[in-house]
Amino acid sequence: MAVMLSRIETYYDAVPRSACRVEGFGPLSLFVREGDGWPYYARPALGHSGDVTVADVERVRERQRELGVPEAFEWVAETTPGLRAAVEKSGLVVHEHPLMVLEGEGVLPAPPEGVTVRMVGADDAVLPGAVAAPYAAFGAEPSPGAVAQVAARLTAGRTRLAAALDASGTALSAGQHQPVGAVSEVVGVGTVPEARRRGLGLAVTAALVADARAGGVETVFLSASDEGVARLYGRLGFRTVATALIAEAG
Incomplete structure (x- = not known):
């Protein structure tokens, strides 16, 4: 499972880079949109294994306010377990979502009739x-x-x-x-x-x-x-x- 989560973590770091520049804030990375489109978010810096403090989170939030983008963070609980406490102490609300991986080739159901x-x-x-x-x-x-x-x-x-x-x-x-x-x-x-x-x-x-x-x-x-x-x-x-x-x- 650790290998799988590491693979997903690398993906999460890579996928925004085609449309963003990355600003570093110690243990956190802020993805800043280049040009028009939906705004991105901050997340743990790839490979950083240290603690994340409330001050780290506040620095990113201040920069997001300067840029006029949503004050948003995304990460995987099991990969960066200490970030939630720092984020919540800064005043943000955290929402949980099941992270799911496909096993095998998957089941491919036929579409409904007429579709x-x-x-x-x-x-x-x-x-x-x-x-x-x-x-x-x-x-x-x-x-x-x-x-x-x-x-x-x-x-x-x-x-x-x-x-x-x-x-x-x-x-x-x-x-x-x-x-x-x-x-x-x-x-x-x-x-x-x-x-x-x-x-x-x-x-x-x-x-x-x-x-x-x-x-x-x-x-x-x-x-x-x-x-x-x-x-x-x-x-x-x-x-x-x-x-x-x-x-x-x-």
Whole structure:
């Protein structure tokens, strides 16, 4: 398990670097977005094994306020066990999420009748709908540049996108995986409210898993929103190996 968590830790450090510069704060790294797009977060510096103090956390939060970005931290509880206390003492709220890794090839269920699940490319006509679907799952809309940003990542091979489409080609559910070498994380899976409880999110996740395996990815992982969702991912062969922590202002 230690090897697996080390592999994931290396991935977490690598994946933002294609779009960010990294500012070091002793035991912590702050990923600062270059250009437009969603803001990133702070996390433990790769390879740092020492303690993290409240003062360390406060230095990062002060810099985040200067930059006008969310005061957010992400890390794995089992890898950096001392960070939670420092983060909470600084006043941030910590949320727990099951960190799950796929065992074996996984289970690949057939999509519901009348639905097609497939990968979506940068020039695909359904790309805007596929980008919007996960936002709609949370009652939101993508930012004006979101489609172009995803298209650029697809073209560069940094993101792979799958969508569940109805007979008219409307995206009902979508999600991504982000390969870095032999590791990839499934992220942003969401289903529009009117199409929930049909297994579309699992079908999209299964398509992402199949695509990742076909691309030579050995380790596929994800963070579930809660234990109930983790049980659903368990149907595909994912197993909880640790706890992902996200800290933000209350």
